[in-house]
Amino acid sequence: MDFSIYLPVAGSSVSMWVLLALGGVVGFLSGLFGVGGGFLMTPLLIMIGIPPTVAAASDSNQIVAASSSGTYAHARAGSVDFRMGTLLLLGGLVGGSVGVYFIKILRALGNADFVITVTYVVMLGGIGSYMFVESLRSMRVDRRVRREEPRPSLYARLVGRLPWKIDFPRSRVELSLLMPLALGFLVGALAAIMGVGGGFIMVPVMVYLLRMPMHVVVGTSLFQILFTCVNVTVLQATLNGTVDFVLALFLLLGSVVGAQIGAQASKRLKADQLKILMAVIVLAVTAKMLLGLVLTPHNLLTYAGGH
Amino acid sequence: MQSPSRALAAAVLAAAFAVPEPLSPGVQSVQVEPSQVAVKMMYKGAALRVRVPVRDSACVATVLEGDERDLALKRKGKVLGLIWMNVGDVIFEHVPGVYLLRTSCPLVDLARPAVLEELGLGFGALGRGAAASDPTLRSELVRLKMRDGLWDVSEGTVTLEPGLDGGKHAVTDFFLPPKAAPGEYRVLVYVFEQGEGRLLDESTVQVSRAGVAAFISGLSLRHGLLYGILAVVVAAGAGLLTGVVFGLGGGKGH
Structure with a gap:
């Protein structure tokens, strides 16, 4: 039996099973790694024929469901640092606005697409490679007996000298208030430039620059993504009318279940295993993007919009 | 002068090959x-x-x-x-x-x-x-x-x-x-x-568009803010509800 559903804003008809499956897979990754999954979902939606602008906006809507489901699961397990998440979010909102203006200027100059593409590939490739190498090294070291505590790095010493230190008990770190605000600003600006939620940048930032434990990182990242996507969904619906609620509904039915299973799975995996898995996914997306940039496209014309 | 049979044959052929005229307005x-x-x-x-x-x-x-x-x-x-x-x-x-x-x-x-x-x-x-x-x-x-x-x-x-x-x-x-x-x-x-x-x-x-499809499309076009808020409320509600259901099934969570 054919279970196709008409998407009134996207203006096309798609199989319900395809949407449920896409939502389930991306929701699972979201719960597992604490990412929104927009960098995977939007290209997949475009592949099944959803207009790019509708795909990106509706994806934000479904991420609200997946991230609220994931945040709830992690909050119950005590692995959401609300204090850190709120500061990152505040920085992110300001950074996002600055990023949007930056892109507006670049568009006026005519080279926005080049900057966006290069930023995307460099960020994804850099983060993925670093996470992969670091996790691999860490897993090897774990197998041996750690002989001595390493000397604090230059970065750790510089961060230690910053003023307005506050305690983040959930993350078991004491940091300057400026750190999450500044890093939130940076990630927000980059996310706005690339047109994504920023989870895949925020997770490494929390792990390597804020030194938060991996399981708290996942929950806190989802908490922050939830509010970012609420903002994006309302703005897209108001300004562009590109949110397809029916599309989002079927995606979210799959993703909320997937997010719960992902959150359970994340608890069973070790931090280094989680990091290396995420690194592999990020590197695979980078490789796909690079191929798309180098290989001759099937068509020299394309519809506007999307990530 | 054309014989009646020839004239008839010509008329039949003409009718057979003629492209029909549009009907009256x-x-x-x-x-x-x-x-x-x-x-x-x-x-x-x-x-x-x-x-x-x-x-x-x-x-x-x-x-x-x-x-x-x-x-x-x-x-x-x-x-x-x-x-x-x-x-x-x-x-x-x-x-x-x-x-x-x-x-x-x-x-x-x-x-x-x-x-x-x-x-x-x-x-x-x-x-x-x-x-x-x-x-x-x-x-x-x-x-x-x-x-x-x-x-x-x-x-x-x-x-x-x-x-x-x-x-x-x-x-x-x-x-x-x-x-x-x-x-x-x-x-x-x-x-x-x-x-x-x-x-x-x-x-x-x-x-x-008709029925629910027309309603959703119309709401999106004419009341974007309300549509956006409703979309967020439903999504967040569904997410939390699933969280609660899974949480109940899994005792104290994970």
């Missing part, structure tokens, strides 16, 4: 079934049947055409001789959203290309402006539209069937894809004989 010879399409939540596209009385000898071309609009697309090009990316905007003027052409004979047998173009038949006649006159861009546009099932030319798909009135009817089946935007579609029937062609008759099909 107000009387439509083209029948489109259905003439109205309701786009509801389970809509998967619509099958349309066009039927029109014709002479045996005529070649027939039937067109289903959507509204003409300007279409802005991104053009890909090589940057630094290595990377393919969007390098600019391309605007095609007066491009029909849908263009489905069906013929009873091969296109080359209908008429010369110039005649077809004059009648606005075939991909070559679609669109205006600088982009549309660039052969490379035009062919890329055609491929893009054909990939979406919105433009298509199919030869030999108009069949001649006996009508209830004893004459022949040209019958064409169209499938309007779900991606085709709601609006008014024109059905145009052309007849060709001895390399000459003309518009025989035309009709319209109205495609409009």
Whole structure:
């Protein structure tokens, strides 16, 4: 039996099973790694024929469901640092606005697409490679007996000298208030430039620059993504009318279940295993993007919009 | 002087080869079934049947055409001789959203290309402006539209069937894809004989959203803020509800 559903804003008809499956897979990754999954979902939606602008906006809507489901699961397990998440979010909102203006200027100059593409590939490739190498090294070291505590790095010493230190008990770190605000600003600006939620940048930032434990990182990242996507969904619906609620509904039915299973799975995996898995996914997306940039496209014309 | 039998034979031959004249104003010879399409939540596209009385000898071309609009697309090009990316905007003027052409004979047998173009038949006649006159861009546009099932030319798909009135009817089946935007579609029937062609008759099909699909689309267009807030509330509610359900099943969570 054919279970196709008409998407009134996207203006096309798609199989319900395809949407449920896409939502389930991306929701699972979201719960597992604490990412929104927009960098995977939007290209997949475009592949099944959803207009790019509708795909990106509706994806934000479904991420609200997946991230609220994931945040709830992690909050119950005590692995959401609300204090850190709120500061990152505040920085992110300001950074996002600055990023949007930056892109507006670049568009006026005519080279926005080049900057966006290069930023995307460099960020994804850099983060993925670093996470992969670091996790691999860490897993090897774990197998041996750690002989001595390493000397604090230059970065750790510089961060230690910053003023307005506050305690983040959930993350078991004491940091300057400026750190999450500044890093939130940076990630927000980059996310706005690339047109994504920023989870895949925020997770490494929390792990390597804020030194938060991996399981708290996942929950806190989802908490922050939830509010970012609420903002994006309302703005897209108001300004562009590109949110397809029916599309989002079927995606979210799959993703909320997937997010719960992902959150359970994340608890069973070790931090280094989680990091290396995420690194592999990020590197695979980078490789796909690079191929798309180098290989001759099937068509020299394309519809506007999307990530 | 012509004998009566010769005159009769000539009249029969003339009638047999003549292309029928359009019916008097107000009387439509083209029948489109259905003439109205309701786009509801389970809509998967619509099958349309066009039927029109014709002479045996005529070649027939039937067109289903959507509204003409300007279409802005991104053009890909090589940057630094290595990377393919969007390098600019391309605007095609007066491009029909849908263009489905069906013929009873091969296109080359209908008429010369110039005649077809004059009648606005075939991909070559679609669109205006600088982009549309660039052969490379035009062919890329055609491929893009054909990939979406919105433009298509199919030869030999108009069949001649006996009508209830004893004459022949040209019958064409169209499938309007779900991606085709709601609006008014024109059905145009052309007849060709001895390399000459003309518009025989035309009709319209109205495609409009109905029921829940119309409500959601209307809310999105007219009350964007309310629509956005509702979308967020439902999504967050569904997420939290699932969290609670899974949480109950899993004791104290994980």
